[in-house]
Amino acid sequence: MPVISSVRWFKRPVMFGLAALGIVLALIVLLSFELRHSYDREVDYATEVTGALAKTLEQQLLASMGQIDLLEQEAAVQYAAHRSGTGLPAKDMNAMLARHLARVPGLLSLRLINEKGDYVFDASGTPSSANVGDRRYFRVHQESPSVGLFPEGPLFSRVVSQWTLTFSRGVRGPDNRFLGIVQSSIQTDALAGAFDDLGLSGTDSVTLLSGEGLLVARFPNLPDVIGKPSISEKLKGFIDGKVRDAVYSAPSGADGRNRLYTLRRIGGHPFYVLVGISYDTILDGWRRTATVYGGLSAILLLGAALLTVRTIKRYGSTVRQAEEQRRLTAEVFASSLEGFIVCDLDGRIISANRAVGDITGYAVDDVIGQTPAIFKSGVHDKEFYRAFWDSLNSKGRWQGEIWNRRKSGDIFPEWLSVSVVNDEQGQPLRYVAVYTDISETKAVQQQLEFFNSELLRLAEVMAHHLQEPVRIVIVYCQLLKHALEGQALSAEVSGPLAMIEQQTKKLRALIRDIQRYLAVAEPVGKVAPLCLSDAVDLAIARREKTLREIGATVTVQPDLPSVSVDRGRLVDMFDAVFDNSIRYRRPDQPLVISLRAETKGRRVTLRVADNGIGIEPQYRDRVFRVFERVDQTPDSEGTGIGLAIVRRVVEHCGGRVWIEDTPDGGTTLGLDLPAA
Structure with missing residues (x-):
């Protein structure tokens, strides 16, 4: 293998020494940059860790508060029924509270307070004689019917000598008349x-x-x-x-x-x-790295200084050093695990290392004088080799995957890099090829693709088979409600029955959205030119009753353009968009949705705007992730998949999706789609 002689460098040893110092200083600068980047990586990783822990804790604390809220809701229903004369008698109310209290570990108290602020029932069995009518939490529920669970604290309880948090929820009758509040307290340690x-x-x-x-x-x-x-x-x-x-x-x-x-x-x-x-x-780890880098920098500086002195003093030994360099280079060439081949300008192999024989099965002496066509597999056509030589002649290099044939006749994949080596005048001198056998890598890749396809299929099958049990639960809930229709049901029966039906319907919606999300990877039917108006009209027709009930207005630009997307995925996308606008509308004004589109070249830009509650800029990337919702309230009806479906559909069609501001404070969803 040819090696460029370094003799000329040593004709000016002082210049060589300065060049060596410059290289060392450059390395030190690079080490400094790497040290800074290492610092940033440590901080970024710590940021990810604290963020993940904070999110986990938020979910755990929300779950605890959700337990307390559910308990207080049940107690509120019982108290409202008691006040109306249809619930438990007064003698059983304290025992009911005690049963509820025992369900939540760490909960210290559970009390019912009437509309005057007097304690009337207590899980302990002995209501306090105090009046809380002037307390903040009491006034909040008295004045604001819409307030749900209201936490307050920390407060120091002299009864248990512990810091506590209080949670309260208002109780109102069928006519929305204020009946009092449910109040509980929990140790902060819990x-x-x-x-x-x-x-x-x-x-x-x-x-x-x-x-x-x-x-x-x-x-x-x-x-x-x-x-x-x-x-x-x-x-x-x-x-x-x-x-x-x-x-x-x-x-x-x-x-x-x-x-x-x-x-x-x-x-x-x-x-x-x-x-x-x-x-x-x-x-901690970064400081150790900094110490190593500092020591390495000092060693490099010292080494550069010694090298400069040594070069000046030993000017006469440059030829021997150059020969040693050639020997070491040749040893690296011969012992490398990657195959090295050197060809002349006629394409004849003039040098090859041992790895060539190990990979192809040919003896090195057998390939000398041959052309690389000896390894040709017949897999690639003339166009492939034309592109290969075009790149090599125009850019001086080619790199990519190629299939070759071993001496045994087996074909195998390899990663090949070919470069043109020029002489001192810049004219082509040799071709150098370096290749690696990637058979094992390809096999692992195929296994991974197979496993991924199997996992996707398993998820689709599970989602499909879960639909029927969910449907049966909903049907039996409805049959049970019909059978009990006209009967006076206690809150302990009607409440859980309604909760089962509500949560089962929510599970059905989640399964439906998971199926849609998984199905996005493949077109639903033929990909052909489709007018956006057809998909929009179908999506509107599916929820016409809901739009009419909430007084919504949908404005669609006439003559919407056509896009090159299959009908099934496009309708699923609009279903998710309209459902998102309906779910996050403003409660104080009718929903208004508008659609407009424009065509630029081979792309269509569609914008769907509404006057809903909007999405703050810092959350606009997150809402497109699976199970990410800005609204984290337990009563939210969303599945957290809708906008993820939209993004997945658009990206699988070669487009993108984004969120813009709307002048009236709502949300504008931008979608880039391929034009028909």
């Missing part, structure tokens, strides 16, 4: 139990904060700061601004340790979870 299994180090922290910036619970535990506003100014600004989530660095207001924090609001409640990782933890 909510903080979610912190125990996170595997945090002693320098990390997790804090639960109220909307007023008061510490509710903390890991590691600091009892002296519970109930106090021990937070930084930056954190106070985030809480005062009611942000959904934020990432920042600051010293802790509780222990003064500098940490990277992720702040996340718990659903729609006035509470925040704050997860912090100490910079000592984040940068």
